[in-house]
Structures are given as structure tokens and as C-alpha cells.
Amino acid sequence: LGTASLVILGCGGGKNKGGSSIGATPPSSSTSGTNNPLVIPPLIDTRNTTTDLWVRKSQTSILANTVTNTYSYNTATEALGLLGPTLLMENTMTSSVNFINELDVATTAHQHGLHVSGSNDGGPQSRILPGQSRTNVLEIDQPAGTHWYHPHPHGKTGEQVINGLAGLIIIQDQNEINTLPNLPRDYGVNDFPVIIQDKTFNADGTVQYDSAKNYGKRGYLGENILVNGKIEPTVSTPTGWVRFRILNGSNARFYERDDSLSLSNNQAFYVIASDGGLLEAPVQTTSLPIGPGERYEIMVELTASQSVNLRAGKRSILKITADLSGIDNSTANLPHVLASIPSTLNQGQAISREFVLGGDMTINGKKMKMAVINEAVTLGTTEVWYIHGKGARHTFHVHGCSFLVIDRDGANIPAWEKGWKDTVIVSGKRPVRVLVKFNQVADRNSPYMYHCHMLEHEDMGMMGQFTVM
Ligand code: C2O
Ligand code: CU
Known part of the structure; x- marks a missing residue:
């Protein structure tokens, strides 16, 4: 525990950096x-x-x-x-x-x-x-x-x-x-997990889901939006800068466009990390889209006793109240510089591949087959992958690595997408180009997957396998 920076629950002692004076918090x-x-x-x-x-x-x-x-x-x-x-x-x-x-x-x-x-x-x-x-x-x-x-x-x-x-x-x-010693990282104190998922319930309380059912292009869309398994829960936070680690763990629901994440008072917040880690610098925004499988970390500055709701579109999904007393969060801050992210230019990549996500739940016309390896890449190389949705909306995920998004339909991407990612929204007729570096362990017998992270699309076959040679 000597070098732990996050508070480990249930381990006693509760060594706690970041300026707080409290111990382990249940x-x-x-x-x-x-x-x-x-x-x-x-x-x-x-x-x-x-x-x-x-x-x-x-x-x-x-x-x-x-x-x-x-x-x-x-x-x-x-x-x-x-x-x-x-x-x-x-x-x-x-x-x-x-x-x-x-x-x-x-x-x-x-x-x-x-x-x-x-x-x-x-x-x-x-x-x-x-x-x-x-x-x-x-x-x-x-x-x-x-x-x-x-x-x-x-x-x-x-x-x-x-x-x-x-x-x-x-x-x-x-x-x-x-x-970055003052980035909030006291788990459950000023650094909160936020797992967003949607579910429909039957009258008897069971989750309504039928894996044999074809949920179609849009996938499963649950009536209720849950955060960490509860409907519109409340989190007590200290005053000052608070970090939320947001995962869209929904089967297929996008919180995008009119359904993007925002704060109920339209307060600006700062995106500090994408799927693969910290961005170069915090990105200020009032609205953040997140697709199935994606993660973003955000920082919100809260004044004493402030109450504000995290919303998905117009729906409040998490109540935030800065009423956690007895915690000195005054050293938590928002750094100006976070990490260094390589440029997507001049990477010298030779190979590019195309992935077409089809309305028939295929990738490049093929459904996932356990016995078929679709692609082989070379250890240590960098490739450009073009991902096309052909009019529908998907998220594309690659296992075992992180990538950098180059552009979407040739146009610039929002600043929060300019960090390491492993899942990206592919929407409408706008193909996405990503630069992906394969520095995993080479093992021809143990393939990785690439797939749509709308789980119903994945389950119906919108998935393929690649090996690193
Ligand atoms: Cu989140 Cu192939 O998975
Ligand atoms: Cu899909």
C-alpha cells in the first residue's frame, strides 16, 4: 500500500494523498x-x-x-x-x-x-x-x-x-x-466512477432482454438510465474540483447529439481523459457525446453546497451535491497541461485497411466466425484503418491497443477525441480514420477482436478477428 494513491477500501490505514485529511472512506x-x-x-x-x-x-x-x-x-x-x-x-x-x-x-x-x-x-x-x-x-x-x-x-x-x-x-x-499530484484521485471521495447503462424492467422487476430477439439497427434501448445500477442516484462531493470517470456501459444507447451529457445549469466542465488516458490538456465543454464502450473522465468545479444534475439529453441521471463536509479538497486542481499525445501526422504508416460496417450486421460483408481469422497485422507497425458505417450509427472497438483518431469524413474531430482511444463513434455516412499501433505481444494462436460495441450488433456478427504476427 505504500505507493497507493487511490484510497483502498477495506485495507485500513487509508493513506490518502491529494491534500485530504481523511482516512479510508467506506x-x-x-x-x-x-x-x-x-x-x-x-x-x-x-x-x-x-x-x-x-x-x-x-x-x-x-x-x-x-x-x-x-x-x-x-x-x-x-x-x-x-x-x-x-x-x-x-x-x-x-x-x-x-x-x-x-x-x-x-x-x-x-x-x-x-x-x-x-x-x-x-x-x-x-x-x-x-x-x-x-x-x-x-x-x-x-x-x-x-x-x-x-x-x-x-x-x-x-x-x-x-x-x-x-x-x-x-x-x-x-x-x-x-x-500531476493535485489531480483528484481519492476514489469515492473526489474521484467517482459513473457507469451509465439503460435497462427496461418487466412488472416483476426482472430485466427485459431477449438474446434471440433482433433489436434491429438501433440495438437494445432501455427505458431507464441507471448510474452504477440505480436510477438517478445522488452523490455527495466535496467543494472544489471533482473528477468523474464516465463509462458508457450501455448495450447500445448513445448519449450523443440531443442526448449528450451535460450539467443541468449548463455549467462548463472539462474533459481530461478519453478511453486510453489523459488528453494533452483539459477540454472545456458544456456537452459531451459518449457512445457504447467509450470512457471519458471529466472535472467539475463545485461551489459550497451546490446541487447540479448530470443529464443525458433532458433527463437527469445523477444528482451531484457538494455537501460532503469535513473534507479539505482545496488542493485538488485542474492542471493546464496533462500529457503528451503524439501527432497523427508523419507516422510513416504503409498499410491501410478498410472496415465497412454493414446493415446486415457484417464487417466487410462477413459475419464473425470463431474459426476465421480475418486480418493479420505485424508487431510494432502502425496502420491507418478506415471505418465506414454506411449511413447507420455504430461504435468501433479494437482489442489490445489504443488508437488515435485522425479525422471523420476528412474533417477535424472534437478536441476530446484527440487523445488515446479504443472505441470510436462511427455515424451516418462519415467514415472515421484511425491510426492504430500494434505493440502487443505477437501470438498467432491468440487472436484479438475488432467489432461494433453495440452489443446486439456484435452478438449478431458485426465482429472480426485479427492476430498480431
Ligand atoms: Cu468492450 Cu470486445 O469489448
Ligand atoms: Cu453497430
């Missing part, structure tokens, strides 16, 4: 004064150790007076009704996560955003049958950032995620901590 105490507090998943330190996670059937109460049957990732000491713990990892360290499948169906465990070897990537090939377990050995070699883990069984990803299987991964980096 998840529930940071959300007093409301009967619908934001659930803060427990933070588990997985650095240089093996962590067991049990994948189980569970139950939780989301709607009043009903119980919802769910799936969840559970720790040795904590049974979660939904989602999973937040896994703390660190650059240059190794996290071994042992997933124990106690469901009665096969699952897999994929770490979305992590640059790990194909054999530890948890794609559809890495099935964990009921009663079995599988350890993913994650050698972290990438900057600080917010990622996530979720199942990836072919044809069943949508169903398993909607029923509750998803959790955050936070990678920290001592270099980043030393360079």
Missing part, C-alpha cells in the same frame, strides 16, 4: 442525506497479486418494492448485487485476475482497453464453462486511465452485460501521480 458514507445514494463499487487493489472474482447469479433492488435477478462479479469478502468491484492496476505491475464461473452458462472475462496478450484478453475463444475458472495475467504497460471488464461470449455478450456483468478498471501510473 463507500456508503460518502453519500449521506439521501435514500438513493450513488453506489460506489468497492476498490480492490489487484497490483502484483492474484485476485479471485466469482461470477454469480445475484439479486438487487433497483425499482421500489421489487427484486431484480442479476449477475455480478463478487469478491471474497463482498457480495455485490450488480456490476463488479473496481480493479486498481498500475503501469509496470502485473494483476492476475481469476474469474470463477458459478453461473450455469459459459462466460468469458475481457478487459476492455488493456494492452495485454491475446491469450489473456478474454475474447470469445477464452470460454469459462460453468464450474470452471480462468486466470487472466495482466502485465500492465500503458498510461493511467479508466477501462472496464465485461463478458464476451459469442452471441451472449448483450445478455450477460445487461444482467449486470461489468466493472471498472483504474490503471494508475506513478509517473502521472508525480507529475
